[in-house]
Amino acid sequence: MIKLAIVEDVDEFRDNIKGYLDEQPEFKCVLSENSIESFLWKIKNSELPEIVLMDIELPGMSGIDGMKILKGKYPDVEILMLTVYADSRRIFEALCAGASGYLLKNSPFEELKSSIMELYNGGAPMSPQIAREVIGYFKPKPHNKKESALTDKEKEVVVGLVDGLSYQQIADRLFISVETIRSHIKNIYKKLHVHSKAEVIKKSLKDEI
Amino acid sequence: MIKLAIVEDVDEFRDNIKGYLDEQPEFKCVLSENSIESFLWKIKNSELPEIVLMDIELPGMSGIDGMKILKGKYPDVEILMLTVYADSRRIFEALCAGASGYLLKNSPFEELKSSIMELYNGGAPMSPQIAREVIGYFKPKPHNKKESALTDKEKEVVVGLVDGLSYQQIADRLFISVETIRSHIKNIYKKLHVHSKAEVIKKSLKDEI
DNA sequence: ATCAAATTACCATATTCGTGGGATTGATGA
DNA sequence: TCATCAATCCCACGAATATGGTAATTTGAT
Numbered sequence: 001m002i003k004l005a006i007v008e009d010v011d012e013f014r015d016n017i018k019g020y021l022d023e024q025p026e027f028k029c030v031l032s033e034n035s036i037e038s039f040l041w042k043i044k045n046s047e048l049p050e051i052v053l054m055d056i057e058l059p060g061m062s063g064i065d066g067m068k069i070l071k072g073k074y075p076d077v078e079i080l081m082l083t084v085y086a087d088s089r090r091i092f093e094a095l096c097a098g099a100s101g102y103l104l105k106n107s108p109f110e111e112l113k114s115s116i117m118e119l120y121n122g123g124a125p126m127s128p129q130i131a132r133e134v135i136g137y138f139k140p141k142p143h144n145k146k147e148s149a150l151t152d153k154e155k156e157v158v159v160g161l162v163d164g165l166s167y168q169q170i171a172d173r174l175f176i177s178v179e180t181i182r183s184h185i186k187n188i189y190k191k192l193h194v195h196s197k198a199e200v201i202k203k204s205l206k207d208e209i
Numbered sequence: 210m211i212k213l214a215i216v217e218d219v220d221e222f223r224d225n226i227k228g229y230l231d232e233q234p235e236f237k238c239v240l241s242e243n244s245i246e247s248f249l250w251k252i253k254n255s256e257l258p259e260i261v262l263m264d265i266e267l268p269g270m271s272g273i274d275g276m277k278i279l280k281g282k283y284p285d286v287e288i289l290m291l292t293v294y295a296d297s298r299r300i301f302e303a304l305c306a307g308a309s310g311y312l313l314k315n316s317p318f319e320e321l322k323s324s325i326m327e328l329y330n331g332g333a334p335m336s337p338q339i340a341r342e343v344i345g346y347f348k349p350k351p352h353n354k355k356e357s358a359l360t361d362k363e364k365e366v367v368v369g370l371v372d373g374l375s376y377q378q379i380a381d382r383l384f385i386s387v388e389t390i391r392s393h394i395k396n397i398y399k400k401l402h403v404h405s406k407a408e409v410i411k412k413s414l415k416d417e418i
Numbered sequence: 419a420t421c422a423a424a425t426t427a428c429c430a431t432a433t434t435c436g437t438g439g440g441a442t443t444g445a446t447g448a
Numbered sequence: 449t450c451a452t453c454a455a456t457c458c459c460a461c462g463a464a465t466a467t468g469g470t471a472a473t474t475t476g477a478t
Binding site: 360388405 | 455
């Protein structure tokens, strides 16, 4: 018997889901609320749900913020996001906030059920569209520039900068003069169109150099 | 009719898969090879497959390296990784190399079929275990430190540093004197035990401050 | 064999940074 | 109420950085 909670502001949709889930012998809805605020309030005196189905678009506190609070208080609760949107910003915000699964609302109830079971068994259910976004996150980027423009030596210098070394320290590490480092840095700055170590480090750590 | 290719070194397993897929009216196996090398050779004179089922553990060139080459020559080919391993290093290497799906070899053939269909329809099929790893990648880390120690103002200054601004520019942005920035920076350095902008930026971008 | 690029190195100079001292004002909490 | 801390500002000085030159080798590719 898996204990569930539902947080969804559209009354009809919430009741439909609850109706369906209550029919399933493997589930038990211990809470069904229309806002994060009331959910967080009621949960104090309720059985602790194992899985929370949560809408991402809620009046008042957003599902994302709600998740953060919920996860803070009850880290073991699994959260399955439900949403009509498949845009990547929302997806990654939700995942970074601790969602364990992400379904589109147009999923049929049977899929909702199997997704809950999958989540309960340690999986991470996602609608195909969502999975595509998530996988796409790792895909090799079209790599805007051609091979980063930087030479091998310049890349070594960049590594030194990222490691927080001074010019002198980089020189020692690469067994060349600090003057050479200065030359390389000048060229790196020109190529990357930056004017400080800080910007190089940022580029190196964020984009790709 | 979806055109498929199989790259798998274990003859029996490869033949079993091919046998099953050939029975399906939606599929057509245009290639079935036991190594990346022979696959890349034969594909030149073969119909171009739309989806390649590829083992990740291959003698000779690894599936990962093979994928990179394949993706380089035929960027539109979708790759579905097949493996017995679910360790995160392999998963993320494969995804970063351009895999569009990732199945464990213990998946039943029916699941393999539905996964191919899902991939063909723009999804990104994953075994539940794999999905868990992928989602886990985004999960909030156990956040080692206690609330980062930095005050709100100090965090704003850090943001300025990460943005590559000079002290003066940060001062202008926050409408306070550059001397105040210097004070904040001194305190930030003490709290984080660092001695340069570079280290702060690195900490901010890598760990969490 | 030749030319372009990469790597190495040096000089000069203005700016920025890192760090040591202070000091004042509020807000917060014990 | 008193102590603490965040936030604001100032001074000074040596170290490091940013940017402008110039130029000798090495290396790679044509």
